[in-house]
Amino acid sequence: MFRDTFDKAVWFLLALTMAAILLLVARGGEPGDGKRGAGLGKAVEREMAYRARVELVGKLYRPVEELRQSGNNAAALLKLDELIRSYPGEAHGHILQGEILREMGAFDEAVASYVEGVKLNGDYLDAKSPLSRRKEIQQLVDEGLKSVGARAAASPGNRSVAASLQKVNYLKSRLAGGCE
Amino acid sequence: MVRDRYFWSVVGAGLLLGALGVLLAVWGNPENSGICVSCFIENSAGALGFHDNQRMQYLRPELIGFVLGSMASAMLFGEFRSRGGSAPLPRLFSGIFLIVGCGVFIGCPIKLFLRLTAGDLTAVAGVVGLVAGVWAGLKGLARGVELGPQAKETGGYLVPMLFLLLLAFLFLRPGFVLVSTQGSASQHAPAVIALGAGVLLGAVAQRTRFCITGSVRDTFLMGFRSPAPWGLLAFAAAAMAFNGATGRFNPGLYGQPGAHLDFLWSFLGMALVGWVSVIIGGCPFRQLIKAGEGDADAGLVVVGMFIGGAIVQSWGIAATSAGVPLAGKVAVLAGFSLLFAGSLLFRNRTA
Numbered sequence: 001m002f003r004d005t006f007d008k009a010v011w012f013l014l015a016l017t018m019a020a021i022l023l024l025v026a027r028g029g030e031p032g033d034g035k036r037g038a039g040l041g042k043a044v045e046r047e048m049a050y051r052a053r054v055e056l057v058g059k060l061y062r063p064v065e066e067l068r069q070s071g072n073n074a075a076a077l078l079k080l081d082e083l084i085r086s087y088p089g090e091a092h093g094h095i096l097q098g099e100i101l102r103e104m105g106a107f108d109e110a111v112a113s114y115v116e117g118v119k120l121n122g123d124y125l126d127a128k129s130p131l132s133r134r135k136e137i138q139q140l141v142d143e144g145l146k147s148v149g150a151r152a153a154a155s156p157g158n159r160s161v162a163a164s165l166q167k168v169n170y171l172k173s174r175l176a177g178g179c180e
Numbered sequence: 181m182v183r184d185r186y187f188w189s190v191v192g193a194g195l196l197l198g199a200l201g202v203l204l205a206v207w208g209n210p211e212n213s214g215i216c217v218s219c220f221i222e223n224s225a226g227a228l229g230f231h232d233n234q235r236m237q238y239l240r241p242e243l244i245g246f247v248l249g250s251m252a253s254a255m256l257f258g259e260f261r262s263r264g265g266s267a268p269l270p271r272l273f274s275g276i277f278l279i280v281g282c283g284v285f286i287g288c289p290i291k292l293f294l295r296l297t298a299g300d301l302t303a304v305a306g307v308v309g310l311v312a313g314v315w316a317g318l319k320g321l322a323r324g325v326e327l328g329p330q331a332k333e334t335g336g337y338l339v340p341m342l343f344l345l346l347l348a349f350l351f352l353r354p355g356f357v358l359v360s361t362q363g364s365a366s367q368h369a370p371a372v373i374a375l376g377a378g379v380l381l382g383a384v385a386q387r388t389r390f391c392i393t394g395s396v397r398d399t400f401l402m403g404f405r406s407p408a409p410w411g412l413l414a415f416a417a418a419a420m421a422f423n424g425a426t427g428r429f430n431p432g433l434y435g436q437p438g439a440h441l442d443f444l445w446s447f448l449g450m451a452l453v454g455w456v457s458v459i460i461g462g463c464p465f466r467q468l469i470k471a472g473e474g475d476a477d478a479g480l481v482v483v484g485m486f487i488g489g490a491i492v493q494s495w496g497i498a499a500t501s502a503g504v505p506l507a508g509k510v511a512v513l514a515g516f517s518l519l520f521a522g523s524l525l526f527r528n529r530t531a
Contacts, residue, residue: 043355043358043359046234046358047361115502119500119502122235122362122363123362126362126363126366128361128362129362166441169434169435169441170501170502172434172435173434173435173436173437173438173439173440173501174501175435176211176435176436176437176438177210177211177364177367177437177438178210178211178212178213178286178364178436178437178438178439178501179210179213179216179219179222179286179287179291179364179438180235180236180363180364180438180498180500180501
């Protein structure tokens with residue numbers, strides 16, 4: 001590998017290139033280097049976008065929350081319908097819908113709404129997320145396994161109850177974690 | 181056989197893989213995913229910015245450990261040999277479809293058994309699929325389907341070098357390397373422990389040639405006269421014991437972490453993985469180990485797996501607890517089409 005001048009020249013050039021890379025990387029570590037700043041900015045940008053989303057969600061769904069607080073759940077559901085149609089990729093509407101339906105006693109429909117929300121965005125299962133609904137979903141699953149499970153056992157041919165139980169089991173799987 | 185040192189080394193490798201497979205989940209990796217090569221590849225592809233699922237981005241140290249551990253062991257014992265050049269593009273596509281199959285099942289063959297030994301009964305369909313896939317692959321081999329011979333070449337160093345670069349990324353954390361703060365990728369064992377476990381497993385797997393699909397293949401070929409099935413049994417026994425001891429054994433079909441109830445697609449996904457693995461000579465884990473010991477063909481499979489890791493996330497191929505999406509089903513069938521076409525094209529009809 002060091003047989004002739006050509007080999008030696010190539011080895012020299014290789015060493016020179018490696019040294020140049022190391023120098024560039026080392027210089028990149030100095031404060032004020034624009035590229036490093038831009039690189040680090042990616043994570044910060046993502047964090048900012050996430051925070052912005054949380055803020056936007058709060059603002060967007062404030063009328064729904066106000067209607068809920070005033071006890072007007074039916075109007076809140078109507079407003080949510082409108083928002084879900086306007087923002088079909090946004091999970092928060094489904095989660096709020098699930099909460100309201102649960103308060104109104106429509107358990108199976110509430111489960112279906114939570115499932116829609118969780119499928120769109122898994123953040124609602126993360127204990128650390130500001131949007132977390134983990135505790136509520138856990139309670140829903142515990143209750144669902146008892147009530148829907150009992151109904152499914154009593155009428156094994158009932159397809160709508162079987163579908164509800166499947167949805168409860170889906171939420172149970174998501175709560176259990178694992179790779180996604 | 182019990183007096184043979186190699187037999188005990190394979191059994192030891194199985195025990196170690198089973199134990200660390202559970203312990204890494206205890207130390208922070210996602211449930212039943214202490215070791216999951218396909219999940220880790222999807223995470224690492226995301227960390228390098230190849231896909232934008234913000235819940236699946238983390239440069240998994242275990243992967244780096246597998247390759248560098250294998251490289252170190254191969255060099256130490258004089259087994260590092262740069263070779264390659266056998267059907268490069270089919271191998272690249274095989275890597276992609278290995279991850280497609282794993283993505284539809286949710287896990288590689290190692291995770292398949294980790295799921296099963298944690299009581300996840302949905303994994304049974306995957307086990308049957310994997311065994312069927314290996315069997316079909318062997319039938320193809322017996323009829324002359326092979327990708328061609330390797331030659332001595334110098335490209336075998338490239339993938340280990342790439343993983344050395346990833347090791348630098350792991351510790352230097354350049355800004356373009358993404359790290360999830362939510363989702364399963366945010367769950368991980370401490371980096372040094374994960375790297376150490378990876379290096380140890382990489383070295384042991386390099387010495388013993390232990391691999392899940394290889395064990396199934398050897399069982400078909402030689403039965404229990406081969407050490408491989410004993411290694412597989414040791415792996416399952418260790419995983420089951422550690423799952424039981426750490427309270428992670430929850431038998432049942434429902435509510436299992438990272439599992440779905442589309443049994444047919446679990447079967448087909450793992451069958452695809454088993455079949456492809458036989459043709460290219462090993463499961464995703466074995467490909468990493470071979471890439472570490474200078475096999476440029478396995479290295480190309482690894483590159484394909486990274487591409488696969490990116491597209492299963494970007495194109496909505498990967499299954500979730502909700503089931504297998506349409507794109508996932510189509511991708512598995514496309515994988516089988518490729519296998520069938522390859523079986524025709526790469527058949528040595530004089531054999």
